[in-house]
Structure formats: structure tokens, C-alpha cells
Amino acid sequence: xxxxxxxxxxxxxKQEFFExxxxxxxxxxPAANCWICGKRIDYAAAPSxxxxxxxxxxxxxxxxxxxxxxxxxxxxxxxxxxxxxxxNGQPKANLGDVIADWW
Numbered sequence: 001x002x003x004x005x006x007x008x009x010x011x012x013x014k015q016e017f018f019e020x021x022x023x024x025x026x027x028x029x030p031a032a033n034c035w036i037c038g039k040r041i042d043y044a045a046a047p048s049x050x051x052x053x054x055x056x057x058x059x060x061x062x063x064x065x066x067x068x069x070x071x072x073x074x075x076x077x078x079x080x081x082x083x084x085x086x087x088n089g090q091p092k093a094n095l096g097d098v099i100a101d102w103w
């Protein structure tokens with residue numbers, strides 16, 4: 001497994017991305033929501049501190065595409081829990097609302 005680099009540059013990009021998400025969230029922009037589940041992220045919590053807090057997710061996983069680690073175009077807003085459950089695979093398909101049994 002590749003070691004994830006934690007350069008000063010990446011830490012700066014990560015903080016900028018979090019701040020962008022917080023600004024979008026304050027404006028009510030759904031682009032600040034988790035790209036995996038679509039639900040609102042708790043930007044009041046410190047990043048990566050709770051399951052519902054913000055965590056930078058790489059659309060193309062670092063383990064497969066290490067060259068895209070510092071590329072902001074590869075960053076996505078996600079919940080810590082969603083990002084961890086996804087791992088380096090594709091997000092589970094959201095097939096919409098479950099229909100009641102009586103339907």
C-alpha cells in the first residue's frame with residue numbers, strides 16, 4: 001500500500017477545501033453536501049472528528065491514482081463515515097426511496 005503524503009501543500013489544500021465547503025454550506029448550496037450520500041455535512045465539527053464531520057475524499061482513490069493526491073479537481077466533500085465505508089471502491093448506488101411493502 002502506498003503511504004499517503006502529508007506535505008505542507010496538501011495540508012493547505014485540504015484546509016482551503018474545507019473552508020470552501022463551509023462557505024457553500026452557509027450559503028445553502030447543495031454542492032457542500034456529501035457527494036456519496038447527498039446529505040448535509042456537519043461543518044461545525046472539526047474535520048474528521050465525527051462520522052458526520054467533513055472529510056476530504058478523493059474521487060479517484062489515492063491507492064490507485066497516487067499522482068492525483070494533490071489535485072483539487074479530484075477532491076470531493078464527504079462525511080467521514082461515507083468516505084471510510086467507500087474505501088477505494090465506487091460509492092454504493094443510491095437507488096432512491098424504498099417503496100413501502102403495501103405498495
